[in-house]
Amino acid sequence: MRGTLSERMGAALLMAPLLLFLALAYAWPFLGVVKWSFTLPTPGLGQYHALLTDDLVQSVFIRTLRIAAIVTVVSVTAAYAITIVWVRGSPAQRVIAEFCILVPFWISVLTRAFGWVALLSNRGLINTWLQSIGFISEPLTLVRNEFGVIVGMSHFLIPFAVFPLASAMRSLDERVLLAARGLGSSRMRTFWTVFVPMTRSGIIGSAMIVFVFSLGFFVTPAILGGGRSVMIAELIYLRIFQSPDWGLGAAISVVLVVFIGALMAVLFRYVKPKELV
């Protein structure tokens, strides 16, 4: 971290209330969850051993990782295009891009999920439209499956992917791009060999944010996934509320938090927190 001692002290003081809040409202109760994972129903490592042998937990965990990876690629790619328009477009384009980025933030996650059901279902807008122009005869299954989950999650996460990218694009040195063009590089080549590499930290940052967010998704997959326990957060819900096995639910939570913690550690090795906003 750069900056003088007093600057660093100031930053620490400003952060203190947030850290205290997180410690009390999040870290402290979470220790209780950690305790459950080692003590319920009987003390020991039984629940962690069960995790290794439970094929439901494993299949859901693998699917969660796969969906998170796909959503990350889709969201970051889409966000990259939007961010270019937002940061480098004409004033009118910027306003439109900003509108598209901010409006989703104001709509609840539930509303958006049900919106996608309305759009994608058998008698939804897209299927009726495709059928009326004669493109398909039977409705496509676009929702209540993994496809629907990926669409809904990507839509939710694109705005989150925009900010680190925008930060990277705003801070890059315009003259380097001019120099590349001046030396005869084509627009495509300038983009791929100069522009994209210079936004690398933004890409890593936004990919990490989207990926970590995706791992904990609950409502969107519950609504768009057709009731199958598609992702790990739903499985935790099942274990805590529906067929109570708090020990196993807690153990899954602990594994998830440790996994996300490790990912964040990797992230901060490559990207400074400052570059993410």
Next chain:
Amino acid sequence: MTNETKKQSIQSLSERAQRGEISRRQFAQLAGLVLAGTPMLLRSTGAFAETKGLVLVNWGGDAITAYDAAYGQAFTKDTGIPVKMDGSGPTEGAIAAQFKSGAPTWDLVDVDPFSAITLGGQGMLEPIDYKVVDKTKMRPGFGWEFAASTYFFSYVIAYDSQKFGSNAPTGMADFFDVKKFPGKRSLYKWGVSSWEAALLADGVAPASLYPLDLKRAHDKIAAFKENVVSYWGGGAESQSVLLNGEASMAIVWSTRASLIEQDSGGQIKFIWDQGLISPGALAVLKNNPGGKDAAMKFIASAQDPQKQLIMFDKLGQGPANPATDALIPADKKRINPVDPANMTKQIPLDMDWYAKNYGAALDEYTKIISA
């Protein structure tokens, strides 16, 4: 004044504002008082303690207003004890969490009797006081140690009549027959009824259904999976999947089936044949804040046929007290799950089997439908 009670005061204020009992402006003033004037209210907790109310937790939606209209308001009028309805859903885990917190805020829960058997066995529920609650006002076999039946519903087949021409399904075998009855299906996410349906379709006789042959049921469900468009987790989902035409047939709660029939103008029909009848019950949390006696009195008050008739009208719940049957008008008898004519077509779920086996069975079911 804890945050929970603060929240509840604000909620009840906002409900009163909505009903127009107090103006919006008054609401804002009173809400401000609750939030800002905490120290002042703290002093009056002693006065509050004497008229401590009951909190009844059910599954939300229309149930909140219906429970209030049928049971809550009348109980408050008779006893002076306020009853607050909370729709947050008393799942087995949520009740356990309430109990283990050491200071439960719930009194009465609308619980699956098999959950009550399990939770009661773990000492989390008060035994029902059958000196206060009248067992003769229940159908025989539906009063348990830790829960008293308060209504009935059934898992029934609802189908889109337009998709099958003059054909109509007559039982679970038809539900699993997509050749004769084309289209997608929807099943319950939490397993109950899906196992029975699969076994009945596979030729098991209703009388020898229990103990369920889970292996056989799961094989049947696994083989049928591609025909299932969704596994609904709540009543609203089951309604929309049929009304949107995503499924041509679904196993849904009978309480919802009659609503779907209404909403679709009769296009979506339902049958009682091989319906799986299930009791709903009230249970009392151990060491409930409003006191055991008040809670038992509430359950007893809910046995009144007139009140159960209101629940039937509002939610389609089959009455727990057989004396209510006679009060139901002839044209409505058709949608009463426990009407003698309907009852004979259905099979009751075995609560004792569920108490012993539900957790493990649901795990296996989730594995199969999610794979």
